[in-house]
Structure formats: structure tokens, C-alpha cells
Amino acid sequence: MDHKHCPICQGVMAKEDEFCSEECRKGYDAMAKKRKRSMWIFYIIMGLLFAWLIVQMFLGQKAA
Numbered sequence: 001m002d003h004k005h006c007p008i009c010q011g012v013m014a015k016e017d018e019f020c021s022e023e024c025r026k027g028y029d030a031m032a033k034k035r036k037r038s039m040w041i042f043y044i045i046m047g048l049l050f051a052w053l054i055v056q057m058f059l060g061q062k063a064a
């Protein structure tokens with residue numbers, strides 16, 4: 001029972017390995033990069049939303 005499963009293809013591999021093959025490592029890297037990019041897009045959207053709220057608050061105060 002000294003084995004675990006590859007996070008990419010679920011194949012059996014040695015306990016000390018992170019991935020079963022170079023191909024799976026590359027697949028994981030590509031996935032991580034993609035996820036990182038979508039995280040940045042999320043942060044940018046949140047930042048814009050926050051900036052918009054600040055502007056709205058500022059305009060609201062001025063009008064009142």
C-alpha cells in the first residue's frame with residue numbers, strides 16, 4: 001500500500017512522486033497557470049467594482 005494516485009490521471013505512482021509522468025506535470029502546470037489567470041481576472045473585476053462603489057459613494061455625498 002506504499003503508493004498514491006496521480007492528481008491528473010488518477011494513475012498509481014510512488015508515494016514520493018508528485019505526478020506519475022512528465023506529461024502529467026506539464027498538464028498540472030498548464031492548469032495552474034490557467035487558474036492563476038482567472039484569479040487575476042476575478043481580482044481585477046472586484047477592484048473595478050470596489051472603485052465604482054467608492055465613486056458612487058463620493059458622488060452620493062456630493063449630491064446630498
Ligand SMILES: [Zn+2]
Nearest residue numbers: 006009020024
Ligand atoms: Zn498521471
